[in-house]
Amino acid sequence: MGGEDHMQFPDSFFEDEVRDGFYVPAIIKRGWAAQMELLEDIAAICKKHHIRWFAMWGTLLGAVRHGGFIPWDDDIDIAMLRDDYNRFMSVARQELPEGYYLPLRGNIDTSNMVSAVWNGTEFPLKGALLEKFHGYFFPQGIDIFPFDYAAPNPEDEQLQRELLSITFEIKASVGRNEDTDKLNAVITSLEEMLRITFDKNKPLEEQLDVLIEQLSSLYTARDATEVMYTPDWYSGKPFKWPASYFQNLRMLPFEGFELPVPSGYEDILKVRYGNYMELCYSGGCHNYPIYRNLEKQVDNAAVDRLLYTYHISAGDIKRPDSQTAAAPEKLVEQFLLLTEKLHTQIAQAIFSENPEQAKTLLELCQQSAIQVGDLLEKKWGARLHTVALLEQYCELIWQIYEPLAQGGGPLLDMSGIQMHLGALRDQISTCAGEELGRKREVVFLPWKASGWSILKPLWEAAQHDPDCTSYVIPIPYCYKNLDGGMKTIQYEGELFPDDTAITDYRSYDLQNRRPDVIIIQNPYDGHNLTTSVPPSFYAANLKQYTDKLVYVPYFTLDEIRPGNKKAFINMEHYVSMPGVVHADIVIVQSEQMRQSYIDFLVKSAGEDTKQIWEEKITCNSRIPFLKTK
Incomplete structure (x- = not known):
């Protein structure tokens, strides 16, 4: 990491993607790139001032288990040993680009136990800043955690814990406006114990934060052999590791780049997460997606324009007779x-x-x-x-x-x-x-060669049906510029298997041939941040040329279990979409996924639409092949 130029990502990086069975929408992919860009700025400062930093928590887990972000996470966590952290805090404000923000003494109410570098404070980002951060409109922050050396023996550890406990309790009492005489007595006792004096002309809470930081960093590399993150240690979690893990770093791949990580990362992850290679969709201490709270700061129409949001309408749900x-x-x-x-x-x-x-x-x-x-x-x-x-x-x-x-x-x-x-x-x-004759004409319109394996069983069934003539017509798509304009046309027809007869999309006139069935795999129409098929292949237009428009997703997901809130949230990016709404039939992967679709659509469009979705959405267990008779 580190450098002056903007980081380069291929267009495909910003596509909606299924990773480890989890749907990652384009806006999250932009957020990932923005996080990496912000980390690049932090890394450049660290390199200039010889400050050591390393990936921790979910970012470390993502690097080890996924080679990048955890698919259901959307931020980066890094850490520094306390000396490095203090040096970074002392130079960063002068070194960070104009408009960036770094709290003076860590994040609010954290007693300098975590800070965050932000690339701005206003939403939406615009101009050069928006371009630098790959079209991610929302301000981004990267948390930086200071790690401290642990007490060298149990006696010192107990004393440190008691002093921190008293200080935290005083701070909490100040916030609750408790009995002044009792509070003053505790403060006086602490002053005598530590031989310090609080300045009555300055805010007490700020002085307590400084004291908490000092008590957390009592020991140095000369005194200790272990390192800890103080809030975790103080709360009783057994998170202490050999100091050598953090003094000797390794590089691991991360989204096509490399990040420094503690040399003992396997032990760290095992202590922190147990069987860390087992996928777990929960976790994280912030709301997902992280930009959701920022959306509330502006009107809904502005957010809709920025995200190309699609809203289900009654006119789209049901096909008019005309x-x-x-x-x-x-x-x-x-x-x-x-x-x-x-x-x-x-x-x-x-x-x-x-x-x-x-x-x-x-x-x-x-x-x-x-x-x-x-x-x-x-x-x-x-x-x-x-x-x-x-x-x-x-x-x-x-x-x-x-x-x-x-x-x-x-x-x-x-x-x-x-x-x-x-x-x-x-x-x-x-x-x-x-x-x-009496043959029915079925047209398959895949757009991604990678999704053909899902359509292939339906195509093979149509091929073996003597009453059916089928055509496989891969359609082109374009990547979008940040302003929504189209880049060069992409076409994947040559990537399909040799045993699949391909018809050129320019040679088949849908409007005049009017096939009996059209099967699509692109649900987005014009409502995707990264890609678009030509408008002539939008579901809203295709349904004019056939009696039966069928949508089959081009991807397969892990089943959305109860409690998997993040997966349910992301359904807005592929379920509340024109392809699903305009289609006469939607074929999903399983009965459980069918119910997930129905539940989400009812929540989005209203209880009175439930019967429509129940009739429209089916699954492979209900319809083993597309009946063309």
Whole structure:
């Protein structure tokens, strides 16, 4: 760590990602990068002034177990031995970039037992500062914990504990405004014991904080062989380790970089966490995500704009009837049913000498034939004989219509009209049945090759279904600039297995072909910080071109157990999304995940929407393959 240039991360680093079964949203990834950038500034100061620092607590655990951040954590913790900590506190304010913030004597109410360097105090970050911190709008802080040398023997340790206990109790009593005479007596006793005098002209609490710091750092490397974090030791936790662990450091990988860690990190983690390699989604002493409290400082609309927040609306939840798309093959069926009735009505209108009604009905027949023919030609090309028959049908309609338009009688009598129209209609029906068949068309629109393994069983089922024709059409996506603009197009079609037939997304016209089923894997539409597919592939648009829009997540998660609040919170980044809301069917990984989706969506959209989600969301155990019949 350390250097003058901004840290470089690949665009892919900022994508939403599943790590160890936990969904990490893009905003957290930006926060990670911002934390690393802030740590870079701290490390540069330490390098300049020969100050030793090392990763601790969750950051140390993340480096060892994950090679980076714990997926469900969003801050960095570092520590320094007390001498290094004091030197850092003495030089940091002069060395830190303009606008940074460092408390004078540690964080509030910590008695200088922990401090934090912040990259600013105002939200949102803007301009060069926003760019430096990789688009993370919220101020970031890194906690720095001072570690002290432990008392060299039990007698000194007991005395140190008693003195700290008295001092902490006095500080607590001052805060509670307790009996003044009794408090003054305790203060006097402490002054006599330590041969000190508190300045009555200065705030007592500040002087007590200084005393707590002095009592915590009574011993030095010459006196002691162990190191401790005083608040943990004072509260009775057995967290003391050999001083050599912190005097000799090692480097471990962390998010593509390296961090210094105590040489005895395995022992530290074992004492602190027990079986530290076992995943545990709880832990951490702050609210998650850490930026949530900062959101409350500005209006909701501003936060929504910054985070591209999507809000579920009643109009999105249910498909309007007007948006139900019809495939050209279905339009043929509708045309045949419609004209069967119209032919009889045309003959009756002519027989009743009602030419205006007859002309209106003939115009309707011709318009229907032209519409169906155009759609079939766009989807299948002019090679279809069905299209040629529809053209003949239009010519016959014109032959009947023209004499009526000229004010004369029809060339054919009523029975002749019905016979000729009916015969040609029957030819269209037979030819369409042979050429178009009854196969349903299913289109798969993956965007990440890594997610294809989840769709592949559905595709294989469609491949083996004799009544189904399927297409795999990987769609492109772009990474976003910080201003929301699009970078270079990304396309992963070449990364799919060789046994998967790929159709180029530019060669398949969804609007005109109108497949029976479209299956998508991107839920975000325009509501993701890092990536976007083209708007033509947004779920809100795709549902106009099919009778059934199906969403299948491109990732698999660990099940969200009761009490896993962090995982539940992050569902807003992939469940409350357009792909889920606009889809007619959502297929998730398990019954338990299905219930998690339903619970979250009901909480987000209201109890009155529960039945909608229960009908829409299914799982692999309920639908082993996509039924296309």
